[in-house]
Amino acid sequence: MLEGLSQGYGTSTIIDRLSVILRPGITALLGPNGAGKTTLLRTLATVMPPRNGVVSLDGTAITNERSARQVRDQIGYLPQDFGFEPQMTVRDFVTYAAWMRGVPSAKWRQAVGEALEMVDLTTEQGLRMRRLSGGMRRRAGIAWAVVGRPRLVLLDEPTVGLDPRQRLQFRKIISTLEDTVVVLSTHLIDDVAAVCDRVIVMHGGAARFDGSVAELEALGHEGLPGHSALERAYMHLLPESEQRL
């Protein structure tokens, strides 16, 4: 839950008093480059302490490093450019995440096996990370984020660089997480339409829209640029000066 969250860098304010209650299901963050999607995900992931306002998870307000440490086990965060040790095998990479998330060692085997199966990398688990294609690497990243079944899964542009089949695979994986609070940022409106229960459109530090895909779609009207109702609705939410191509 976010209550009056403000966030920024130096003297610039990127998020201005944002309040959102996140629920189980898949929420997409949409918005132009620089809207603050990554900044919001990093704040939710407890990588950046809020400048103002409250971030809480299951009733625990994250006010300092101590409370952040208490909730981190329940958060799976996949940054857009996630790092890994190239020599690590896929299995070791995901096991490392299980260890970091506080999964007891006796449960690693099962938790890692489940995560690898979910992303269809069971056969490739012995391969070194450096040998994976971009799509396989991203699936390994998703396994990293979901291993141990954290309550909150945060994915920053998880479908960037995936080919159409891999994007369909991603949608299949993500739709199995309906009991988890999943927040993902994306520029791909097709992905939003296919898998997201809720959309938050960010612009100018605020949520310009927060609702279902159908509600967003209803905002699109003829006369705006776009090849689908969702694209037109997205354009409708931008300031007038940005609505023309």
Ligand SMILES: Nc1ncnc2c1ncn2[C@@H]1O[C@H](COP(=O)(O)OP(=O)(O)OP(=O)(O)O)[C@@H](O)[C@H]1O
């Ligand atoms: N470490 C940083 N220091 C200073 N400014 C930053 C930093 N990281 C991001 N910013 C600025 O904050 C603003 C929001 O960036 P952010 O990456 O959160 O946007 P975004 O919505 O994720 O963009 P994109 O769609 O391009 O990924 C941008 O103006 C960016 O230049």
